[in-house]
Amino acid sequence: MEITLVAKKIFHSICDLAAPKYCFLCNKPIDNHFHLSYICPDCFYNLPSASDSNVIISRLLQSFSADDIGVSDIFSLFSLKDTDFLKIVHSLKYEGLYSIGFEFGLLLGQKIKEKNSTNYDYILPVPIHSAKKRERGYNQSLHIARGINSILKTEINEKLVIRGKYTQSQTLLTASQRKENVKDIYRANPTKFNLDNKTVLIVDDVFTTGSTINYLSLTLLNNGVKKVDAATIALA
Ligand SMILES: [Zn+2]
Numbered sequence: 001m002e003i004t005l006v007a008k009k010i011f012h013s014i015c016d017l018a019a020p021k022y023c024f025l026c027n028k029p030i031d032n033h034f035h036l037s038y039i040c041p042d043c044f045y046n047l048p049s050a051s052d053s054n055v056i057i058s059r060l061l062q063s064f065s066a067d068d069i070g071v072s073d074i075f076s077l078f079s080l081k082d083t084d085f086l087k088i089v090h091s092l093k094y095e096g097l098y099s100i101g102f103e104f105g106l107l108l109g110q111k112i113k114e115k116n117s118t119n120y121d122y123i124l125p126v127p128i129h130s131a132k133k134r135e136r137g138y139n140q141s142l143h144i145a146r147g148i149n150s151i152l153k154t155e156i157n158e159k160l161v162i163r164g165k166y167t168q169s170q171t172l173l174t175a176s177q178r179k180e181n182v183k184d185i186y187r188a189n190p191t192k193f194n195l196d197n198k199t200v201l202i203v204d205d206v207f208t209t210g211s212t213i214n215y216l217s218l219t220l221l222n223n224g225v226k227k228v229d230a231a232t233i234a235l236a
Pocket of ligand 1: 023024025026027028039040041042043044
């Protein structure tokens with residue numbers, strides 16, 4: 001019986017390897033040698049790049065005064081001006097294709113390593129409320145964080161901050177409603193983790209207004225953290 005089971009497993013692994021993968025954006029088969037499994041080289045190299053960190057940071061000035069900006073650098077891969085890319089982000093978020101998150105996390109990790117020399121003490125995936133996690137089954141930001149950490153090799157810690165009340169989905173809210181929605185919902189956990197003088201990289205899937213990332217940054221800085229950066233796959 002054991003042997004049959006092992007044989008079955010091997011058979012399924014071979015099938016997985018042999019099964020052609022198709023591009024999420026154009027449906028063309030993807031060559032096995034390409035380093036991404038969900039997007040073909042043609043589509044990948046045509047994705048519009050995200051702006052540089054200082055340009056992304058300046059977007060926070062629409063919702064925050066300069067004194068209230070807690071995040072130092074923000075790294076992102078793509079701009080969502082290409083609306084097709086939303087299909088990928090949507091799959092990552094709602095259809096459980098979290099290995100997409102890992103693959104893009106690897107790319108983000110490489111970008112961060114090229115652009116700066118900070119040795120982060122912690123990587124913090126933006127926490128989602130446990131009710132949402134039950135509904136969705138996973139936190140998509142954690143899978144992106146795992147990809148990043150394969151490159152940066154530090155510590156992922158989901159418990160640095162605790163998320164409070166359940167907030168409604170951000171998608172349909174205006175910028176000011178989003179800001180209210182995320183205010184005061186995070187508490188740091190300084191008794192459990194020493195945050196003094198630490199550096200933290202916050203990870204989220206998409207940067208929209210940046211309110212969540214900035215409030216998380218301010219919470220961490222108020223609890224002894226020295227520097228907070230952030231990384232997202234895409235910019236809305
Ligand atoms: Zn394609």
